[in-house]
Each structure stands twice: as structure tokens, then as C-alpha cells.
Amino acid sequence: MFRGSANYIANHRNTLAVYHIPGGLLDLEDPAIFRNLMNDIALTWLLGMKVVLVVGCRHQIEKRLNEKHRLAGVRVTDKDTLRVVKEEAGYVRFEVERELARALRLQSSGMDGNVVSGNFYSAQPLGILDGIDYEYTGFVRKVEVDKIKRLHDNRDICLLTTLGVSPSGEVFNVCSESLAATVAGAMKASKVIFFTEKETELRSTVHGKKIQSLRFSDAKALLDYSGLAINKKGFSTISDRMAGRDPSTVDMLHKIGWSVEAVENGNVLEKDIEMYYVYTRDNLIVACGQLKQFEKGYAEIGCLVVNSEYRKGGRGDAMLGYLERMCVMHGCTSIFVLSTQTMEWFLERGFEEVGVEELPPSRQATYNHVRKSKIYLKRIESVRDLDANELWWNR
Ligand SMILES: CC(C)(COP(=O)(O)OP(=O)(O)OC[C@H]1O[C@@H](n2cnc3c(N)ncnc32)[C@H](O)[C@@H]1OP(=O)(O)O)[C@@H](O)C(=O)NCCC(=O)NCCS
The missing domain is CATH 3.40.630.30 (Gcn5-related N-acetyltransferase (GNAT))
Structure with a gap:
């Protein structure tokens, strides 16, 4: 098995993977699923990949807020909602840090793996669209590519949540999927991997085979x-x-x-x-x-x-x-x-x-x-x- 994987290991060493983890994965009934995922991510780090983790908290926020805050699929983040987002973003961040720190210690005895989160991107407001003020809902303004690279040079893992700070010091809630895609593009990642909470796959209605790529x-x-x-x-x-x-x-x-x-x-x-x-x-x-x-x-x-x-x-x-x-x-x-x-x-x-x-x-x-x-x-x-x-x- 090792011989079969050797070419993958060699080809991916020193390349960058961005992993998107939806908040729902952290609160599944079976905690082993999340733990094993962290073990797998720690293993890719151990084999020499550079890692950026983007962790969402939509699941946690939706449990606390009702649908009236959502318009055309996008959440309006008012002051009260922002408070909830801050709490939940903090929760998912510490959960990932906790499990990943354990996995790194377990798998890399002697190697010093560290998970670092911070202001690695800035955000700006979505603004007023069709007369609706989205308030503290925002999107990525700039990814701090050099800062993330320096962190990777230290063999650290970068962890991002959906809260981005603007240069004027305001905090904005950004879409985690879009954040993962933007960071992957800015960092020229070789892989961006989106995990799902449920096993989902696309199958052709014609021949029943799994669909691996789409027009x-x-x-x-x-x-x-x-x-x-x-x-x-x-x-x-x-x-x-x-x-x-x-x-x-x-x-x-x-x-x-x-x-x-x-x-x-x-x-x-x-x-x-x-x-x-x-x-x-x-x-x-x-x-x-x-x-x-x-x-x-x-x-x-x-x-x-x-x-x-x-x-x-x-x-x-x-x-x-x-x-x-x-x-x-x-x-x-x-x-x-x-x-x-x-x-x-x-x-x-x-x-x-x-x-x-x-x-x-x-x-x-x-x-x-x-x-x-x-x-x-x-x-x-x-x-x-x-x-x-x-x-x-x-x-
Ligand atoms: C061949 C073709 C499709 C490659 O497209 P491309 O986007 O430039 O390809 P890539 O970027 O993936 O690869 C570029 C590499 O292919 C090489 N390449 C381009 N044309 C080539 C040719 N005719 N023979 C050998 N290598 C060739 C380039 O020199 C480059 O090599 P490098 O990276 O070592 O510098 C494009 O050059 C083209 O449209 N050519 C005219 C039409 C044609 O010949 N089509 C194929 C016949 S069906």
C-alpha cells in the first residue's frame, strides 16, 4: 500500500491544501467522524503538505436564529446576530484547535505542529443590495498571502473563521465556502477540499455512475x-x-x-x-x-x-x-x-x-x-x- 501511495506523497509534499469544514461536522451525533477527519488532516500535514483550514459555523448560528434573518439565501447580520456569530465562530475555532492539537501530538511525536489563527484576511461589507442593508455581512477584501506563507515556513497550520476585520476595525461575517475558494485562489493552492456533513454524491440518472466532473x-x-x-x-x-x-x-x-x-x-x-x-x-x-x-x-x-x-x-x-x-x-x-x-x-x-x-x-x-x-x-x-x-x- 505504501509503495502505491509513494508517488502521491512525493507529488503533494510542499503543496498547499485548503480544507473547508462546515460547522455541522463538529456537532454530529458520532464525534468519531470529526475526530477522524482531524486525524486525516494532521496526517496530510505530517506528510509535508501546507494546510489552511476554513471552518464555518452556519449550522450553529441557524440553531440559534430563525430564518427571518435570511434574504435570498444570504444572512443579514445585524448587531445581535453578529454577537451570535462571534460566539459560534469562537466555539468552532476552539473545537478545531483542540482536536487538531490532539491529532498532531498523536501522529507526529517529536515534530512541533501548531495551529495558528488570526487576522489573515480583511473583509468589507456587502452593502445595500436591492434596498436591503446587509449590515455586518461581508466578503473577503484581501488575503494576507505573505503572512500565511510565513506561517507555513514555520510548519504551522493556518486556521480561519468566517469573521473578517476591516481596516477601520469593523468585523464582518463572510460566507465560509467563498472564503475557502478566495484563499485557495490567492494562495495558488493545489487543492481546495470541501467536506460535507452528510455523505452526498452526484450520480447520473442515466447510467447510475458517480459524476466526477461537470459541464x-x-x-x-x-x-x-x-x-x-x-x-x-x-x-x-x-x-x-x-x-x-x-x-x-x-x-x-x-x-x-x-x-x-x-x-x-x-x-x-x-x-x-x-x-x-x-x-x-x-x-x-x-x-x-x-x-x-x-x-x-x-x-x-x-x-x-x-x-x-x-x-x-x-x-x-x-x-x-x-x-x-x-x-x-x-x-x-x-x-x-x-x-x-x-x-x-x-x-x-x-x-x-x-x-x-x-x-x-x-x-x-x-x-x-x-x-x-x-x-x-x-x-x-x-x-x-x-x-x-x-x-x-x-x-
Ligand atoms: C497544443 C496546444 C493545445 C497546447 O495548449 P497550451 O494551453 O499552450 O498547453 P499547456 O499550457 O497545457 O502546455 C504548454 C506546453 O506545451 C508545449 N507545446 C505547445 N505546442 C506544442 C507542440 N506542437 N508540440 C509539443 N509541445 C508543444 C509548449 O511549448 C509548453 O511547453 P513548456 O511548458 O515546456 O513551455 C496549443 O498550443 C494549441 O492550441 N496549438 C494549436 C492547435 C494544435 O496543435 N492542436 C493539437 C492538435 S489536435
Whole structure:
């Protein structure tokens, strides 16, 4: 087992993980669940990861306050509510410190692990929205990246609660999930992990398999359904983007050989459009890739292109990783690409060169022997294989 984990340990040493712990996890009927979680987090620290913990207290606050304080899913924090938040944020902070200190002592005899909390971010008020004054409800203004880094240099663990102080000395109650995401972004964390109070997993209603990754439009629908806001980057299909007709969509259509008019006049088949996936950032398309399914569990990745202004920033990797996960979700285990220019790029990402005879029969029939594209194949059984593969990429 240790040999199997060794590559994960080596790859994650000195990387940063942000863990989000909802308050409800602290008050479960079975205290062993929270204790074991702290043991696991202490273990990741012991193995060399840098750790930031963000602990929420929504569960504790909701037990004490009624729903009238919530508007459109966001809590209005008046003076009395702020007092409750301060008490509960203090409670969850000390509970985590207590259990984590125990776990660190238990697991790291001789190593000096310390949990430190303090003013590691500043906050500002949400203000008045649609005529509603949210008073002491706020959002993150600035993460003190250097201060947290200094703490990690000392091998300490950073603990954050949802109370952020403004430069003028006011205290604001921020959303813990958003705090974890903002801190992870500012610190360039390699992982941000959200724990849930109940075992929750998404399963496909079609084939019943666990859903490991989502298209941007599906994630958005899911968040809308849960009444949560979305960030501005993710994956979708190019057809999801047609309505807007923004310049980046028109440009990307052009790159893959279509015009907006051809698509709108129905000269491009709906099923062809559906095969094109895009990666967007700040609502602009930065990468695109085609996924075509064949018989016997084969799928072809084609037209993988990153907008030239955005190259060398890992977007090609992100797009490829997403397409590979989509293949696995559709039950494909053999993924191939045909290339005349980008051979090394695919070889470096775990593909191997194969002959035409390795292609599924219907693709062999349409292979262009004059063009002589090289064929690269990768076999993947599960999303876990992909995760393991990506860990080995040395970039
Ligand atoms: C290939 C492509 C998708 C990579 O996108 P990207 O976002 O720049 O990729 P990443 O940031 O993940 O990787 C960048 C690395 O790939 C390398 N790379 C880019 N094009 C390459 C090529 N044709 N062959 C080998 N390596 C290549 C870069 O030099 C860089 O290496 P470095 O990190 O050592 O400097 C992008 O360059 C592109 O759109 N190219 C034109 C279209 C194309 O060739 N598509 C593939 C055929 S289906």
C-alpha cells in the first residue's frame, strides 16, 4: 500500500491544501467522524503538505436564529446576530484547535505542529443590495498571502473563521465556502477540499455512475437549483455559447472551420455542434476540443485548440483533462488523437503512438492515408487512473 501511495506523497509534499469544514461536522451525533477527519488532516500535514483550514459555523448560528434573518439565501447580520456569530465562530475555532492539537501530538511525536489563527484576511461589507442593508455581512477584501506563507515556513497550520476585520476595525461575517475558494485562489493552492456533513454524491440518472466532473452549464444549473452564485470560469459545449454570439465564440468557430451563419442556418448538424466542448474564463472562450465516440469503447479527441493569447498557461492540459473525463463518463476506455504537428505534446501526456490497425474499424475506414497523421492512443479505465496519470506529469 505504501509503495502505491509513494508517488502521491512525493507529488503533494510542499503543496498547499485548503480544507473547508462546515460547522455541522463538529456537532454530529458520532464525534468519531470529526475526530477522524482531524486525524486525516494532521496526517496530510505530517506528510509535508501546507494546510489552511476554513471552518464555518452556519449550522450553529441557524440553531440559534430563525430564518427571518435570511434574504435570498444570504444572512443579514445585524448587531445581535453578529454577537451570535462571534460566539459560534469562537466555539468552532476552539473545537478545531483542540482536536487538531490532539491529532498532531498523536501522529507526529517529536515534530512541533501548531495551529495558528488570526487576522489573515480583511473583509468589507456587502452593502445595500436591492434596498436591503446587509449590515455586518461581508466578503473577503484581501488575503494576507505573505503572512500565511510565513506561517507555513514555520510548519504551522493556518486556521480561519468566517469573521473578517476591516481596516477601520469593523468585523464582518463572510460566507465560509467563498472564503475557502478566495484563499485557495490567492494562495495558488493545489487543492481546495470541501467536506460535507452528510455523505452526498452526484450520480447520473442515466447510467447510475458517480459524476466526477461537470459541464459548466450543468454545474451552473446545479448551483442555481441550490440558490448559490457561480464563478466565471468552467466548461460547456459550444452550443451553450451560441446565443451570446460574443467575439470569442465567433473566433473559436472560425478556428474550427465554421461560421456563425453556417451554424445558425442549420448547415452544421446539431449533433456535430454538441461534440465541441469549450473552456471559458471571464465568459470568454479560451480553449475548445471535439469529442467523437466510436464503437468498442473508443473515442477520438480532435480540434484541441487554445486561443493563442492564452497558451502555455495549462489551458491545453485543462481542456484535455476535461475531455478525457468526459470519455470515461461515456464509458470509453480507449482515447485517441490524430496529429501532424503536436506529437510530443500528446506523448508527454501519456499517449502512445500506434498503427492504423489499432483504430476502431469505422475510423480505420475514414483514415486519410495521404495526410498520414500520426495516431496516439491512451487507455483509461477510470477517472482515478487519470488523476494518477496527471500527478506524474512533470510540469
Ligand atoms: C497544443 C496546444 C493545445 C497546447 O495548449 P497550451 O494551453 O499552450 O498547453 P499547456 O499550457 O497545457 O502546455 C504548454 C506546453 O506545451 C508545449 N507545446 C505547445 N505546442 C506544442 C507542440 N506542437 N508540440 C509539443 N509541445 C508543444 C509548449 O511549448 C509548453 O511547453 P513548456 O511548458 O515546456 O513551455 C496549443 O498550443 C494549441 O492550441 N496549438 C494549436 C492547435 C494544435 O496543435 N492542436 C493539437 C492538435 S489536435
